[in-house]
Amino acid sequence: MAIQVPNQSEKLAVVTGSNSGTGLWAADGLAAAGATVIMAVRTVEKGERARREIMDRHPEADVRVRRLDLADLSSVKEFAEDLLRDGKPLDILVNNAGVMMLPTRHETADGLEMQIGTNFFGHFALTLRLLPALLKAPAPRVVTMSSSNLRDIDFNNLNWERDYDANGAYGQSKLADLLFSRQLARVADQRGWSLLSLGAHPGNASTSIYDNGTQLDGGKPILALRIGWKITPRHSAEAGAQPEVYAATQPDVVQAGYYGPRFGLVGRPTPAKVPDKGKDARVAERLWQEAERLTGVSLEALDL
Numbered sequence: 001m002a003i004q005v006p007n008q009s010e011k012l013a014v015v016t017g018s019n020s021g022t023g024l025w026a027a028d029g030l031a032a033a034g035a036t037v038i039m040a041v042r043t044v045e046k047g048e049r050a051r052r053e054i055m056d057r058h059p060e061a062d063v064r065v066r067r068l069d070l071a072d073l074s075s076v077k078e079f080a081e082d083l084l085r086d087g088k089p090l091d092i093l094v095n096n097a098g099v100m101m102l103p104t105r106h107e108t109a110d111g112l113e114m115q116i117g118t119n120f121f122g123h124f125a126l127t128l129r130l131l132p133a134l135l136k137a138p139a140p141r142v143v144t145m146s147s148s149n150l151r152d153i154d155f156n157n158l159n160w161e162r163d164y165d166a167n168g169a170y171g172q173s174k175l176a177d178l179l180f181s182r183q184l185a186r187v188a189d190q191r192g193w194s195l196l197s198l199g200a201h202p203g204n205a206s207t208s209i210y211d212n213g214t215q216l217d218g219g220k221p222i223l224a225l226r227i228g229w230k231i232t233p234r235h236s237a238e239a240g241a242q243p244e245v246y247a248a249t250q251p252d253v254v255q256a257g258y259y260g261p262r263f264g265l266v267g268r269p270t271p272a273k274v275p276d277k278g279k280d281a282r283v284a285e286r287l288w289q290e291a292e293r294l295t296g297v298s299l300e301a302l303d304l
Contacts, residue, residue, distance in 0.1 A: 002029065002238065002242065003029075003242055003245065003246055003250075003268070003269060005029055005030070005032070005033040005245060005249050006033065006249055006250070006251065007033060007034055008030055008033040008034045008035035008091075008092075008249060009033075009034035009035070010034075011030075011034075011035045011036070011091035011092060011137075012035065012036050012038070012088055012089065012090050012091050012092070012137075013027075013030045013035045013036070013037050013038070013090075013091060013092035013093070013094065013248070014037075014038045014040050014083070014090060014092070014093050014094065014130070015027040015030065015037060015038070015039060015040065015094040015096055016040045016041075016068060016070065016094065016095055016096050016097035016123065016126070017040070017041065017042075017070075017096045017097025017098065018037075018039040018040065018041060018047070018050065018096065018097075019039065019041040019042075019043065019046040019047045019049070019050040020046070020050065020237075021205070021237045021240070021241075022096055022145070022202050022205055022237055022240045022241040022244065023039075023094070023096040023097060023241070024050050024053070024054075024237070024241075025237055025238040025240070025241035025245075026094050026096055026241045026244050026245050026248070027039050027050075027054060027063065028053075028054050028057065028058070028238075028241075029241065029242075029245040029249075030092065030094075030245065030248065030249070031054055031058055031061040031062070031063050032057070032058045032061065033249065035062075035091070035092065036062040036063075036064070037054075037061070037062070037063045037064070038064050038065075038066055038083070039051060039063060039064065039065045039066070040066055040067075040068035040079060040097075041065060041066075041067065041068065042067070042068065042069045042070075042071075042097075043067075044065055044066075044067050047065035047067075048065055050065075051063050051064075051065050066079060066082065066083075067079070068126070069109075070097055070117075070118045070119075070122025070123065070126065071099075071108040071109060071114060071117055071118045071122060072108065072109035072110070073108075073109070073110050073121075073122070073125055073295055073296070073297075074109070075109075076122055076125045076126050076129065077125075077129065079126070080126060080129035080130050081129075083130065083133060084129075084130070084132055084133055088133065088136075089133060089134075089136035089137035089138075089140075090130055090133035090134045090136070090137055090140065091134075091137040091139070091140055091141070092140070092141050092142075092143070092248050092249075093126075093127060093130060093134060093140075093141070093142045093143070094143045094145075094244055094248055095123040095126070095127065095142065095143065095144040095145060095177070096143075096145045096244060097118065097119075097122075097123075098115075098118060098119045098145065098173075098174075099114060099115055099118050099119065100115070100170050101166045101167065101170055102114055102115060102166055102169070103166055104164070104166075105160055105164040105169075108121075108122075110294075110295075111159075112159055112294065113158075113159040113160045113161075113164075113169060115169045115170050115172075115173045116158065116159065116160075116169065116172060116173040116176060117159075118173075119170075119173035119174065119176070119177060120173050120176035120177050120180065120291070121291060121294060121295055123144060123177065123180070124180055124288075124291040124295060124297070125291075125295040125297040127142055127144075127180075127184065128297045128298070128299065128302065129297060129302075131299075131302060131304060132302065132303060132304060134195060135193060135194075135195065135304060138194065139194055139196070140194065140195045140196070141195070141196045141197075141198060141247070141248055141253075142181070142184060142195065142196070142197045142198070143181075143198050143199070143200055143244050143247040143248045144177045144178075144180060144181040144184075144197070144198070144199055144200070145177065145199075145200055145201065145202065145244055146174045146175070146177045146178040146181070146199050146200065146201045146258075146278075147170075147171070147174035147177075147201050147202075148201050148203065148204075148260070148264060148265070149167070149170065149171045149174060150171050150174055150175040150178065150275060150277060150278065151167075151168050151170075151171030151172045151174075151175060152172070152175065152277060153172060153175060153176060153179070153283055153287060154172065155286065155287075155290065158172075158290065174201075175277060175278065176287060177199070178199050178258070178274070178278040179278060179280070179283060179284040179287055180284070180287070180288070180291075181197050181198060181199035181256070181258075182197070182199065182256045182274075182278065182279070182281075182284055183281070183284035183285060183287070183288050184197035185197040185198075185255045185256035186256075186281065186284075187299070188255070189255065191304075196253065196255055197255065197256065198247040198248075198253055198255075198256070198257050198258070198259065199247070199256075199257070199258040199259070199274075199278075200243040200244040200246070200247045200258070200259045200260060200269075201243060201258075201259075201260040201261075201272065202240030202241065202243060202244070202260070202261070203234070203235060203239075203240060203243075203260060203261035203263075203264060203265040203266050203267070204232050204233060204234035204235070204240075204265040204266065205234065205235060205236065205237050205239065205240025205241075206234050206235065206236055206237055206240075232265060233263075233265045233266050234265065234266065235261070235265075235266040235267075239261070239266070240261075242261075242268065242269045243259040243260050243261065243269040243272075244259070245269075246259050246269040247259045247269075257271060258271065258272045258273075258274045258278070259271060259272055260272035
């Protein structure tokens with residue numbers, strides 16, 4: 001059962017990876033509550049199909065599709081510049097898109113390992129580039145999707161040039177997302193911004209993210225991981241989207257809050273326990289510095 005979303009009329013929201021899975025249902029929930037939603041997707045045709053699905057359910061919704069490839073920093077720059085040219089405040093940014101469990105190592109257009117490059121570095125660059133629009137809004141929120149599968153950050157092998165491990169690379173990218181959500185909250189507080197930065201995780205949601213990832217290797221999955229993912233308790237993609245929708249809209253959220261399913265893998269959204277590795281402010285600050293270096297996007301270069 002979906003949560004009750006407060007009225008989002010007059011708000012502008014961007015949801016990445018919203019052509020399917022949790023992103024589609026996050027866009028649907030925000031649009032149904034009255035927000036103008038920009039579906040930021042890599043493939044516009046898929047985005048348009050997803051938009052029609054939302055419009056079929058909510059004919060009065062205001063939903064638009066724009067291209068964004070998080071695995072290409074020039075695409076991130078182009079998307080952000082187009083949005084900033086619109087001149088409108090951005091109330092909600094949902095960093096939802098992701099790739100998962102690529103059986104072999106692949107690189108983004110900028111030479112970054114594909115999972116951390118897409119899931120973290122792409123969203124880092126997007127968020128910083130969109131800060132001028134976010135800070136125009138009276139109470140902006142950035143929600144970054146993490147995971148219950150987290151692995152330590154290895155700064156000596158951040159891009160997995162050696163000993164590539166599909167599960168490790170995914171888990172590292174998702175811890176990076178959680179650390180980023182909390183570091184952005186610290187930055188906002190230090191600078192006196194009204195922005196709330198929040199993390200969320202979907203539990204074990206029934207989406208196509210695993211199958212989408214294996215397409216880069218001809219559809220060859222890692223059998224043990226696939227079986228493990230399939231046999232654990234899971235809920236629908238709509239249910240998996242509820243924690244990020246909760247974080248994006250509910251009045252009781254707190255700065256640097258983390259939200260997930262009540263029972264860990266499944267259930268209604270609720271505040272989630274932040275693992276110890278997600279609380280390390282020194283690692284989060286170092287990761288931010290590395291992200292600025294590797295993406296070429298920094299706070300100091302922005303007109304804020």
